[in-house]
Amino acid sequence: MTAQQQSMLTGSAVRQDVKKGTVIHNGSTDCLGLLLISSGQLRAYILSDEGREVTIYRLFERDVCLFSASCMMRSIQFEITIEAEKDSQFWVIPAQVYQQVMEQSAPMANYTNEIMASRFSEVMWLIEQIMWKSFDRRLAAFLLEEAVIEGTNCLKITHEVIGNHLGNAREVVTRMLRYFQNEGMVSLARGTVEIVDTKRLERLAGK
Template identity: 70%
Template sequence: MDFQSYFPIWKKLTPMQQERILNSLTERKVSKGTVIHNGNMDCTGLLLVKSGQLRAYILSDEGREITIYRLFERDMCLFSASCIMRSIQFEVTIEAEKDTELWVIAAETYQGIMEESAPVSNYTNELMSSRFSDVMWLMEQIMWKSLDKRVAAFLLEEASIEGANRLKITHETIANHLGSHREVITRMLRYFQNEGMVKLSRGTIEITNTEKLRLLNDM
């Protein structure tokens, strides 16, 4: 599959605009753990995921991470081109959660087309609104939802993404996703294990009672 079939509004571009994007395009293959974009000082360009999985997160002053959203096949990331959106006041880091193939559209090229094309401008605004909705949803979770429910929701989400109940994931990784400390997550997971919801082993968490996790998450 080529870029044209992945870019959602390709057919709404003029032939000249299509050519400008293709001429600015670079294709990258990145390994799991690679930081692709690092804060506002880094204007990487717009990312379009061909395959794999990316994670966008922010850092607290104390160096704690918290995931704000994830990107999968066909997802587009605007925050990696924050230089064309001056209103963005927080720094987002984007890293590969899995080996990933992606396209990078040069920021200045996209900005030029966005300024002259109503479909591109509308698409960009919709995408930005969706991402800010993700951030607002996250803030609500942090403010109003207890950590045990957030951990349960995270484990259920991971099982859905991986299509398996046996998850190769560390307590540190979960803490980074949820903006918590590893020791706190470890205590919570041990409680889950004592309640028969999960089974813990080195580098692995196995969900043993999905229904009980769901009930906890829904309480």
């Protein structure tokens, strides 16, 4: 980018600090702008008419979210909600400013296309998981991924939250976790799931 284009982006960016649980972007009701994550953790999910959630991707430090600037992509009708999973800090670049720079800069346009392709790949992967992979394998993979993200095998997470990530009812999650516990793979306590046999979970998840 030219110095002028860089100045446009940095001059228009606004820093925001949000607490865990804050809804940052709600479907197509707003066009917040492009998000650049400085710290924390965000979750992007879709919501069915019946109120069931499923996580499509998560955002960490230095990640970029384009779908929060949905008005910039008129041909894409994604009803995505973005929520802070942890206390987070991010920069918001107004959609019109980002679009103006993107129209002037081929590298920026290519970078944007790469981000879009990556996000669509994640969505397609999710669809494949839901359609073709059994729930026990999906749950095992989720627990292993969560352990990596949190840096511990003792996960402070409720069955309802797990269900929201995976698009399943809390009761279904509870039954499967109890099965995992009976098989010696996890230990359950109120608000906590502890992984006690990582190798078996990995084999179940197909890793």
